[in-house]
Amino acid sequence: MKQNSMLAMILAGGRGSRLHDLTNKVAKPAVGYGGKYRIIDFPLSNCANSGIDVVGILTQYESVLLNSYVSGGSKWGLDSRDSGVFVLPPREKADSELDVYRGTADAISQNIDFVDSYDPEYILILSGDHIYKMNYSKMLNAHKENNADATIAVLEVPMKEASRFGIMNTDPETGRIVEFEEKPAQPKSNLASMGIYIFTWKLLRKMLLADMKNENSSHDFGKDVIPAMLNDGKRLFAYKFKGYWKDVGTIDSLWEANMDLLDKKNGLELDDRTWTIYTEDAPATPQYVSSTGSVKRAYVTQGCVIEGDVRNSVLFTGAEVKAGAKVVDSVLMSGVVVEEGAVVQRALVADGVKIGAQAVVGDPDSEHIELIAKNVKG
Amino acid sequence: MVRALGIISFSESNVWVEGMESFRSIAAFPFLGRYRVVDFPISNMSNSGIDRIQVYIRRKPQSLVQHLGTGRHYNINSKSGYLRMMFASSTEENDYYNTDIRTYMEFIDHIKNTSNTHVVIAPGYMIYQQDYAAMLNAHIESGADISVLYHAVDNAKDAYQNCYCVNLNRQKGVKSFELNSGTAKNRNIFMDTYVMSKAMFLDLLDEAQKLSSMYTLRMIINAKCDELDIRGVAHKGFFAPITDFKSYYDANLSVNREKIAETLFKQSWPIYTRTNDSCPAQYFESAEVKGSFIANGSVVEGTVIDSVVGRDCKIKPGAVVRNAVLLDNVTIGEGVHIEGQVVDKNAQVIHMKEIIADPEHPGYIKRNDVV
Numbered sequence: 001m002k003q004n005s006m007l008a009m010i011l012a013g014g015r016g017s018r019l020h021d022l023t024n025k026v027a028k029p030a031v032g033y034g035g036k037y038r039i040i041d042f043p044l045s046n047c048a049n050s051g052i053d054v055v056g057i058l059t060q061y062e063s064v065l066l067n068s069y070v071s072g073g074s075k076w077g078l079d080s081r082d083s084g085v086f087v088l089p090p091r092e093k094a095d096s097e098l099d100v101y102r103g104t105a106d107a108i109s110q111n112i113d114f115v116d117s118y119d120p121e122y123i124l125i126l127s128g129d130h131i132y133k134m135n136y137s138k139m140l141n142a143h144k145e146n147n148a149d150a151t152i153a154v155l156e157v158p159m160k161e162a163s164r165f166g167i168m169n170t171d172p173e174t175g176r177i178v179e180f181e182e183k184p185a186q187p188k189s190n191l192a193s194m195g196i197y198i199f200t201w202k203l204l205r206k207m208l209l210a211d212m213k214n215e216n217s218s219h220d221f222g223k224d225v226i227p228a229m230l231n232d233g234k235r236l237f238a239y240k241f242k243g244y245w246k247d248v249g250t251i252d253s254l255w256e257a258n259m260d261l262l263d264k265k266n267g268l269e270l271d272d273r274t275w276t277i278y279t280e281d282a283p284a285t286p287q288y289v290s291s292t293g294s295v296k297r298a299y300v301t302q303g304c305v306i307e308g309d310v311r312n313s314v315l316f317t318g319a320e321v322k323a324g325a326k327v328v329d330s331v332l333m334s335g336v337v338v339e340e341g342a343v344v345q346r347a348l349v350a351d352g353v354k355i356g357a358q359a360v361v362g363d364p365d366s367e368h369i370e371l372i373a374k375n376v377k378g
Numbered sequence: 379m380v381r382a383l384g385i386i387s388f389s390e391s392n393v394w395v396e397g398m399e400s401f402r403s404i405a406a407f408p409f410l411g412r413y414r415v416v417d418f419p420i421s422n423m424s425n426s427g428i429d430r431i432q433v434y435i436r437r438k439p440q441s442l443v444q445h446l447g448t449g450r451h452y453n454i455n456s457k458s459g460y461l462r463m464m465f466a467s468s469t470e471e472n473d474y475y476n477t478d479i480r481t482y483m484e485f486i487d488h489i490k491n492t493s494n495t496h497v498v499i500a501p502g503y504m505i506y507q508q509d510y511a512a513m514l515n516a517h518i519e520s521g522a523d524i525s526v527l528y529h530a531v532d533n534a535k536d537a538y539q540n541c542y543c544v545n546l547n548r549q550k551g552v553k554s555f556e557l558n559s560g561t562a563k564n565r566n567i568f569m570d571t572y573v574m575s576k577a578m579f580l581d582l583l584d585e586a587q588k589l590s591s592m593y594t595l596r597m598i599i600n601a602k603c604d605e606l607d608i609r610g611v612a613h614k615g616f617f618a619p620i621t622d623f624k625s626y627y628d629a630n631l632s633v634n635r636e637k638i639a640e641t642l643f644k645q646s647w648p649i650y651t652r653t654n655d656s657c658p659a660q661y662f663e664s665a666e667v668k669g670s671f672i673a674n675g676s677v678v679e680g681t682v683i684d685s686v687v688g689r690d691c692k693i694k695p696g697a698v699v700r701n702a703v704l705l706d707n708v709t710i711g712e713g714v715h716i717e718g719q720v721v722d723k724n725a726q727v728i729h730m731k732e733i734i735a736d737p738e739h740p741g742y743i744k745r746n747d748v749v
Contacts (some may be wrong), residue, residue, distance in 0.1 A: 034657075035657075036657075036658055036674075074450075262660075264662070270657035271656075271657050271660075271675060271677075276655050277657070278655055279655075281451075281653030283649065283651075285410075285643045286410045286411050286412040286413075286671040286673055287671065287672050287674075288670070288671050288672075289667040289668060289669070289670055290668070290669060291668050291669040293668065294666075294667075294668075295665060295667055295678075296663050296664075296665055297662060297663050298661045299658050299659075299660055299661075300658055301674060302412060302658075302673075302674055314658075
């Protein structure tokens with residue numbers, strides 16, 4: 001059997017309530033993005049491309065669709081003899097009551113037996129709701145070179161926004177973390193934690209067992225485990241990430257992340273065959289632009305039929321724009337139909353929604369993007 | 379319910395697609411930028427509940443093997459069913475000897491030793507949608523020895539040049555098969571599709587061997603039209619046999635998206651294919667696209683009219699593509715104007731600023747070529 005030196009655990013339990021109706025039925029990591037993807041395709045593809053074979057997915061909120069989506073792992077090639085994607089909802093165990101995951105750290109604590117069964121040297125903790133490409137094996141190399149106990153991926157954010165993030169204050173020479181501040185009013189650095197951690201498993205295991213017993217702990221990596229490690233004088237290092245990274249927490253930011261794809265150099269380069277983002281391939285017919293259609297500055301996937309006018313927009317699998325309809329600055333999710341003569345502007349239209357003939361939705365001058373989650377009558 | 383064995387056949391020796399077939403078998407030809415021709419017969423079988431499928435391959439297997447792989451994407455249970463590739467292992471200099479029957483005989487154990495009572499044989503070089511379960515039930519109901527599929531056309535003078543026709547009597551009994559001579563407009567084009575019992579199939583193979591080592595399945599059945607009860611079953615909807623270069627070009631460009639929605643791309647009848655993990659297609663400000671199929675991974679900055687663009691193609695600014703079929707990963711350079719062409723995989727049209735042919739006589743740009 002191949003040695004699984006690093007196991008990945010993806011935290012995918014969050015509801016993402018600021019995405020409103022989009023996450024009524026599905027967890028945030030299963031929300032669609034970029035025409036044919038779901039957000040969780042990014043960490044999973046990154047794992048597959050980084051040579052990680054075993055991935056655990058910690059689910060909690062509305063996990064049925066997410067479970068069936070990730071199960072088997074074949075979409076990301078994680079289905080060979082020694083690899084796999086495992087969905088890990090809270091379980092009832094012989095020695096403990098069934099309990100929800102009380103925090104990010106607790107989700108791992110409750111699955112120590114799962115991790116132990118693979119006997120990994122390192123464990124990679126990821127968030128299931130970020131869009132980015134990253135080679136985790138390079139981060140592991142840095143972790144080993146630093147002889148670190150924990151390595152935390154950080155992103156340089158504009159100083160004026162730093163107070164919105166968990167900020168790492170580091171020794172500029174070595175990158176060793178000296179202090180961690182959650183949303184500091186007066187930030188001393190602009191290195192924001194991306195919620196991506198590599199731990200040496202033996203040590204983390206010990207810390208988690210202690211944390212489980214600590215009644216004052218909120219069982220969170222950022223709030224409890226990392227500060228405890230710093231207190232104990234452990235070796236924590238920051239790993240600087242450069243490139244596209246987006247936390248799509250709101251309708252506006254989800255829309256923006258989609259619009260980013262319309263630029264030639266968008267930083268995400270989904271067409272880069274050396275780091276493919278894998279996803280489900282739904283049976284769909286080839287996309288078709290009819291003699292009445294027009295498409296400019298758009299990202300369009302298979303199954304779409306365009307008979308109307310599409311500009312500055314992203315169309316997901318099977319979206320249809322009928323003759324005389326106009327779609328501008330918008331995102332049409334899977335199976336959306338925009339009937340004859342309808343106009344959609346600055347809107348994000350949820351899966352399967354129908355916009356009736358001649359209807360007008362969204363406002364070109366609005367500050368926020370309108371979410372259309374229910375059928376609109378013509 | 380009877381459980382039929384599915385057989386995907388290769389064409390007779392009169393079929394050859396100039397240019398493209400040097401690189402891959404017709405079954406592996408791309409269709410509408412997304413599919414391979416073989417996806418249609420296999421999906422038809424899979425959707426009809428046929429879960430043991432043998433694909434017979436005569437030459438240039440690489441492309442087809444890569445596409446079929448484990449067959450998992452065709453929605454077949456991989457334990458109780460299978461998708462198997464059967465390679466013709468020996469070939470004679472004289473192509474008349476390289477018949478379908480010769481290859482069936484090579485694998486006769488694989489055909490005999492299945493619990494299947496019937497066979498459905500469909501060509502790996504024709505595109506159409508058909509419910510074989512319905513055809514099989516009707517066949518059993520009718521008590522006929524063999525049922526064959528045909529498509530009535532009114533343009534047999536100009537098209538279907540390498541196809542056979544079925545001559546029917548009034549009761550839809552098949553009197554004979556003959557090569558389309560192009561002398562009549564209205565003909566019943568034979569769709570090289572058969573339904574029969576496995577016992578009948580094995581008898582025919584035996585008999586063909588005894589009569590002539592150059593006989594194909596169609597030939598032996600033709601010779602037995604008087605003896606056997608052979609029924610023609612009419613097919614309606616989209617039908618595109620790929621039997622020469624022109625028919626491949628026409629098959630891609632004759633597709634009327636509005637019309638075929640119900641006859642080839644039914645919601646209840648998915649056509650499965652292998653994903654190649656391309657990202658969505660990207661259209662830029664300068665893109666002008668009309669009446670065209672565009673596959674994922676393509677980047678469109680130029681003009682595309684009445685064409686099919688395969689995966690990962692690049693249409694540069696100022697380029698004009700009209701009445702053309704682009705296979706995968708083709709580049710049409712800045713200011714290049716192409717019309718009436720089939721551009722094979724990986725070709726780059728950069729230096730030639732104008733390559734124009736009449737759609738009646740389309741041109742072929744070679745695979746991997748830079749022009």
